Amino acid sequence: MAFGLAHRALRPRVPLRHGEGDKHHLTSIEGLAALSLDALSSVAYGPEAIVVVLVAAGTGALTATLPITVVITILLTVLVISYRQVIAVHPDGGGAYAVAKKSLGQRVSLLAAASLTIDYVLTVAVSLAAGAASLASAFPILSSHLLAVCLVLLALLTAVNLWGVAESARALMLPTVLFIISMLGIVVMGILRSHPAAVVGAAHPVRTTEALGVLLILKAFSSGCSALTGVEAIANGVPMFREPRIKRAQHTELMLGMLLGMMLLGMAYLIRRDHVAPRDGVTVLAQLAAGSYGTGWEYYATNLIITLVLALAANTSFGGLPVLMSLLARDDRLPHLFGLRAERPVYRYGVVALALLSALLLNAVGGETHRLIPLFAIGVFTGFTISQVGLVRHWATEQPEGWLRRAMINGLGAVLTTGAGLVLLTTKFLEGAWVVLVAVPLLMLLFTRVQRYYATAGEELGLGRIPPPPVRTMSLVIVPLGEVSRLAQRALTAALALGDEVVAVSVQAEPEKARALQDTWERWNPGVRLEIIDSPHRSLVQPMVAYVRREAGGGREIAVLIPEVEPRHRRYKMLQNQRGLLLATVLRARTDVVVCMMPYGLSV
């Protein structure tokens, strides 16, 4: 994920209460748990992404995994150093959208918002797809239902987030520690053994379709860069750390970099030594786990932990995107709906939007991780590059002591990530990167159009200006009635209280009934004029609308008061015909009069 937990900073994972001071801020280790699961969990798909590409040139080509991983680790080192500088410069966190809006202008902020949105969705999809694959490695019966597993996991996450569970960093500690131990265990145990303890999965015939050329290596490199996603999250979450905030965050960033680097290098070494190729029904990481631990309980435990951590990584998007969408809504760039929080402190519409988009995406790729990687990695580098360029600009403007060295580091980061991004875009264009290239401008266009609408609407509504005072006018209340009854009595009572003038209107299809109504009305003599409209075609709504339109205008306030019988029990609702509601809907669509609904409650 490009800009990671950016907006989570606005909704601290650790609930803050007044007077409890620093106690609820994060230590370095807690920060690792709260902010780096997303980055660490990418070892579940990063190395595999390299292997899947290289194997196209035969199993021999897999030896290239190690050098490619070394380059990726160098890139990681540059990014970590660079983000340590970001932490020092932007201790308020804030995330790419906020930073871009403040210092890089409208257009870049729209770009940031669009990439972020896509990244959040992709993070959910990739993490769940990899989680499902990991679960299926332990329980082969699931391997033919990967998509279903993904969707079940997604449904669970959505439910949890609609419910609005307050996560705490402490709750994340245990899975994080277990995950780090398992992963480092795989590397250490694997290196200690001379050959794999067990081999899992079914071999499938490798068909060599390409030569191991520069293009293939570049492809493998760009796919492998998916392992770098999430390293920016700590930089965005600085406000969540305990004082000294900057030092702790920098320390956590370093820890993350070292752990991730060790895992990636160790795994690449094992892949090379044991000739690990893709096998049916298991992930590459599961093969490494089996090689190091055998297929006893440790194998199952490791796969379950990986699945759990990937699900938690997907969950970070549920913390992020709804908040980003609410910010966009506040900036008039998305429907205001997304800024609504009802009784629970949850942006429901954002959560549902994320769930729907992720489900669509998972369906489109059939729940297969490797088909998501090309889409995923492209956004990552957009985000990295924006952050680094922003910082170079900062150094160049502020020129503090040693700014040149620092600018060079961030500049190198920018150049490397731009390069990697371009490699990715060119090598993966047809495999899915184009989707992102189409989606980003479309989203930016959407944001712009929405903003333009709200600007015009705000202008017409005179928002922010004092309007002229309200005018005092006379009013006419029109009451559509079918017959003389207590409903009519109640409706006229309400109408007389509201209107200066009241008229009852009845649409009648049959002349005899019309006459009968007229007679009854005269006997009742309610003190209100009755107008009967002829409707030979049995239509009720059209003649009423035409009548209202004739009366409208002329400076009077026109209101139509529609009486409606409301049974107490919901099951009887459809027994009362819904002509009133229909009339209300049509009146609201085709006239600009005030439409009043008057309920008449029954005891049944």
Add this chain to the structure above:
Amino acid sequence: MAFGLAHRALRPRVPLRHGEGDKHHLTSIEGLAALSLDALSSVAYGPEAIVVVLVAAGTGALTATLPITVVITILLTVLVISYRQVIAVHPDGGGAYAVAKKSLGQRVSLLAAASLTIDYVLTVAVSLAAGAASLASAFPILSSHLLAVCLVLLALLTAVNLWGVAESARALMLPTVLFIISMLGIVVMGILRSHPAAVVGAAHPVRTTEALGVLLILKAFSSGCSALTGVEAIANGVPMFREPRIKRAQHTELMLGMLLGMMLLGMAYLIRRDHVAPRDGVTVLAQLAAGSYGTGWEYYATNLIITLVLALAANTSFGGLPVLMSLLARDDRLPHLFGLRAERPVYRYGVVALALLSALLLNAVGGETHRLIPLFAIGVFTGFTISQVGLVRHWATEQPEGWLRRAMINGLGAVLTTGAGLVLLTTKFLEGAWVVLVAVPLLMLLFTRVQRYYATAGEELGLGRIPPPPVRTMSLVIVPLGEVSRLAQRALTAALALGDEVVAVSVQAEPEKARALQDTWERWNPGVRLEIIDSPHRSLVQPMVAYVRREAGGGREIAVLIPEVEPRHRRYKMLQNQRGLLLATVLRARTDVVVCMMPYGLSV
């Protein structure tokens, strides 16, 4: 169908215009076209129903087809004579529901309504299923998609009936005549040939699972009685005939009986002589057609005509059930919705209800005719029996000349149909007849419950009584507002015109915003009091509802006027948040105040 076109009488197929006199009433032949397609088309499934049952005792058992058909023809004769008497006694037609309501009391009329409803639905299902099978006999590629063919035909019928096409008897003449010629042609040509001209369909192995005992013969008989459905339709349609009405209707009834009898007997003879057994992919009738005409164009033409006539038979239900439902709605036994006719002279809700029920039924049986026969035949006999018993009662009460002979004929009819009905019920109970036995009482219960609701509601609404005059009271209009804007100005203008007293209410989550609003309000000074409600939990709707409830009562009329921004273009609708609508919905559900929506149209 038990009571057939009963209610069609209320909606003459031939549109009547003033001054055109008898010209648009039916001659005997036209009456045959308009009223007997349903009965005649049952030769498409009746004989097959016998064969399908008998073949369980081996192909040898098929010889029993002829004697069984002879018995069915005798039953037909009794019914025809009996219905000729019904025509004489009830020249107003009216149908079983109307007749039962008038002379047999509430409970029997409910029974009649329930059986009629079920029969109409079953007529659609059986006719379409048989039509699909007939079409598939000509075009074998369809035979593995029978259900889909049924549903496509059903969709077509539904569309035509929602559109409201005025059928005319003349339009039905051509298919009727073609159908009669084809069927009689099959019989005559078949008898003239010494052996079948062609054999169609694939033989499938006959497994003998039962002995040819009394039970099997009774089963075959009761299934074959499905060929008798629809013979009551003419008796229900007497008012549609040209004078001398009764004579012409009786003449048509006789023609129908003779035609149907000849077809059934002729076909049974051919089945016996040519050892026609069920074959894969073709209907029995298609086999007979191939046997008489060969497999040239005549074969295709015949099958297409059969399909067309079956579709027209299904269409009779679309003329019948919606009208019956509208009568039930007028009698307060179904939601009044079903009595609504909008711009077109069509009971839309009834048409849709029939389409949905038929689709469900067709789905449940997978579009297979023979699985519908047991359900179908049971209702037929209920209807027959009710009519006959009613007439016996009539004779016994009135005692005209020769009443005893007539009563005995109708009595024999009643006994025979009761007997056939009991046979059917006992032999086919587990095969589907139980469904009808469950559905009929449930429908009757539904009608009763609906009627009871309307009675209570009518009582509470004081329908048919003159209510006390309306009271003049004061009014308070509450206007929920978010900010000071032209929307607020417009809303207060409307509220001041409507209410004796007006109060603006704003729910605010943040104290600073509340203060800012208060300041702006004072600068604006619209002459209306502003109340600010604190809502620390960001909920907007709950505090507003609570406020309204506090104000309610005390003899004042309370109205809540909700201003709503309405974009001109529908696509912008979701950009305006729907809090207004939500508030209106909740207020209507939880309070009994008048809820007014005030639209504020935008130019975008």
